Amino acid sequence: MHILGIESSCDETAVAILRADHGCRGQLLADLVASQVSVHARFGGVVPEIASREHLRVLPSLVEQALQQADVQWRDVDRIAVTNGPGLMGALLVGVSYARAAGFIHGIPVMPIHHMEGHLLAPGLSEAGLPEFPFICLLVSGGHTMLVRVDGVGKYRIIGRTVDDAAGECFDKCARLLQCGYPGGPEIARLAQAGDAQRFSLPRPMLNRDNLDFSFSGLKTAVMYALRKHPQPDDALKQDMAAAIEASIGDVLVKKSIRACVREQVPRLVIAGGVAANRYLRQRLQDEARRQNITLALPGLRYCTDNAAMIAYAAQRRLQAGYQDVQDWDASPRSQLGGMA
Ligand code: KG4
Ligand code: ZN
Numbered sequence: 001m002h003i004l005g006i007e008s009s010c011d012e013t014a015v016a017i018l019r020a021d022h023g024c025r026g027q028l029l030a031d032l033v034a035s036q037v038s039v040h041a042r043f044g045g046v047v048p049e050i051a052s053r054e055h056l057r058v059l060p061s062l063v064e065q066a067l068q069q070a071d072v073q074w075r076d077v078d079r080i081a082v083t084n085g086p087g088l089m090g091a092l093l094v095g096v097s098y099a100r101a102a103g104f105i106h107g108i109p110v111m112p113i114h115h116m117e118g119h120l121l122a123p124g125l126s127e128a129g130l131p132e133f134p135f136i137c138l139l140v141s142g143g144h145t146m147l148v149r150v151d152g153v154g155k156y157r158i159i160g161r162t163v164d165d166a167a168g169e170c171f172d173k174c175a176r177l178l179q180c181g182y183p184g185g186p187e188i189a190r191l192a193q194a195g196d197a198q199r200f201s202l203p204r205p206m207l208n209r210d211n212l213d214f215s216f217s218g219l220k221t222a223v224m225y226a227l228r229k230h231p232q233p234d235d236a237l238k239q240d241m242a243a244a245i246e247a248s249i250g251d252v253l254v255k256k257s258i259r260a261c262v263r264e265q266v267p268r269l270v271i272a273g274g275v276a277a278n279r280y281l282r283q284r285l286q287d288e289a290r291r292q293n294i295t296l297a298l299p300g301l302r303y304c305t306d307n308a309a310m311i312a313y314a315a316q317r318r319l320q321a322g323y324q325d326v327q328d329w330d331a332s333p334r335s336q337l338g339g340m341a
Helices: 037-043 048-070 089-106 116-123 168-178 184-192 219-226 235-262 279-291 308-319
Strands: 002-006 013-021 027-035 077-085 110-114 135-140 145-152 154-163 267-272 295-297
Touching: 002 048, 002 089, 002 110, 002 219, 002 279, 013 037, 013 048, 027 048, 027 145, 037 048, 048 077, 048 089, 077 089, 077 116, 077 308, 089 116, 110 308, 116 267, 116 308, 135 235, 145 235, 154 235, 168 184, 168 235, 184 235, 184 279, 219 235, 235 279, 267 279, 267 308, 279 295
Parallel strands: 002 077, 077 110, 135 267, 267 295
Antiparallel strands: 002 013, 013 027, 135 145, 145 154
16 A cells, blocks of 8 residues: 655645555655745745745645655546644645645545654654554654553543743753754754753753653843843854753653653653754763653654654554544644544
C-alpha cells in the first residue's frame, strides 16, 4: 500500500510517499520538504498570507516530484494523508483542498491527520522505533508544549500543558530579543554552544509547582529585563544568554517529563516536535532517562521539525490500528489532540 502524505500547516510545504507494510515502520520512497524560512525571515516570523501563497505555488510540483522520485503513479496511491490541523487556516486549506481535489480526480480516499499526532508518532520512523504502549510523550513544537500519556494509536491523554507560551515560541521570542534570526530555536542553540549558562540566572518556571504544567512567558520577560542592562549586547553576552535560555527551558522540560513518567508509573518516554531537535535537550534527557531507568525514544533530527513523512506514517499507524476513513471533516486550525476519534 502506498500512502501520499501532505503537510502544509505552517511554513514548510512537505510531501512524502510511504510504502506501508505489515510491520510498524514502512519504507519512505520520497520525503521532500520545501522550507519557506527564507521568505519569512525578513519579517522575523511567519506571515500567514505569504505562507498560504507559497504553499499554493510549491505544492503541486512538489507532489509530482515526489511521485517521480518514488517511481509511483497516481493509480498506485492507495491513500492521501493530509494535515487538517492545528495550524494556520489558509495554509491548512491549501493542503486540504489539494488533497481533496487529487483524491476526487484519481479516486483515492483522503485521510485527515492531526499535526501533533504526526509529531507524536514520528519517532516510529527511526531505526529503534516507538517503545511499547503505554508511553509518555513530551510534545514540544512552535505552538504546543504538552505531556501526553499514550495508551495506543489514537489513545492520547494530555497530562500536562503550557498555560501560556509554548517552548518553541519561547525560543523564538527570546531569539527576537537577542536580535538573532528566525526560527529562533536553532539560532539560540547555535549561539549557546559557545556560551556560559552560569552567567545569567534565569527562572525555571513552574518547576516547583507539584504538577505537570509549563509556563514560559515569564522566562521571556526575565530575558527582556536582563537585556535592558545591556542595550548593546556583544557576541559573548548573546552566547551566554542563549546558553542560559537553553538551560532553563531544557531543565524544566527534562524534570517535568521524568516526573510524568514516575507519576504515571510508565518508564518509557518519547520526545517529539521541533524543539526535540535541540541537542542540549536531547543529551540532558538521555542522561536523566538513563539515571532513572527510563527507556527514551528520540526521532531523527529530520523528523523533529515539520515534514510529511510523519503524516503518512501516522496514517499507516491509524489504518493498522483499525481506524475507519472519516467522512465528515475539514481544515481545523485549533483542533485538540485529546479530542481525536
Ligand atoms: O514542530 P515544528 O517544526 O513546527 C510546529 O509545529 O510548530 O516546531 C518549530 C519550533 C520553532 O519554535 C523552532 O524555533 C523550534 O521548533 N526549534 C528548535 C530547534 N529546531 C527547531 N528549538 C530549539 N532547538 C532547536 N534545535
Ligand atoms: Zn510541527
